[in-house]
Amino acid sequence: MLPMEKYLQGHGYRTINRDYPSRSQTIEQIANNSIPKYIEECKKIANKIHFVTHSLGGIIIRYYLQSNSLPEGSRVVLLCPPNKGSEIADRLRDSAWYKWLTGPAGQQLTTDSNSVPNKLKSIACDVGVITGKRTLEPWFSRLIPGEDDGKVSVENARLAEMKDFLVVDHSHTFIMNSDDVKKQVVNFLRHGYFNR
Secondary structure, X not given: OHHHHHXXXXXXXXXXXXXXXXXXXXXXHHHHHOHHHHHHHHHOOOOOOOEEXXXXXXXXXXXXXXXXXXXXXXXXXXXXXXXXXXXXXHHHOOOHHHHHHHHHHHHOOOOOOOOHHHHOOOOOOEEEEEEEOOOOOHHHHOOOOOOEOOOOEHHHHOOOOOOEEEEEOOOOOOHHHOXXXXXXXXXXXXXXXXOO
C-alpha cells in the first residue's frame, strides 16, 4: 500500500499505513487488537478517519464497524474485498500451503453462509468498492465463476450498502498501484462517489 499512501499524502491526506498479523490471528482478533490502536493514532492528527483497505483488510474493517463507528464524514474504500467470501478459500482452505500462507483469517473467507464475511451486517458509513476483472492467476480464475481478479469474483466483491461500485481492468494483487485506482480512491474520499 506504499504507493497508495504516497499518492494520498500528495493530495493532502495525512496517512497511517499499518500491517496486521493476518497469518497468526483471526479476523476478530485483528479487528479487536489492531484497529483500535490505529484509530487512536488517527485521532491525534485528524477529525475524520478514512480507511482504504485491500482484500482481507476490507473484511477486518467491516468487522470492527459492527460494534464501533468512525467520526462523522469518514469514508471507507475497499479494494478487491471478498465481501461474500472467495471460492479460492472454499477450494484450498484444507491445504497445508494455503493455511501457512493465509493463516487463521484466510480460513474464515469462504463463501458459505456461516463465514465471517457473510455474517457481517451493514456498516453505517459511506463505502465505495473497487474490484478488478483481470487475472494474473488463471489457475485460480478457473475456480471462480464469472469475472474475477484472480482471487475474488466481481460479484463477491459487491456489498449491499455500498454507495458506489467500480470494476477496473486490474488484478487483485497490484490493484492499489494503478494510477486510475488511486485517482478514484481520492475522488471517493472527497465526494463519496467514483468519477466516470
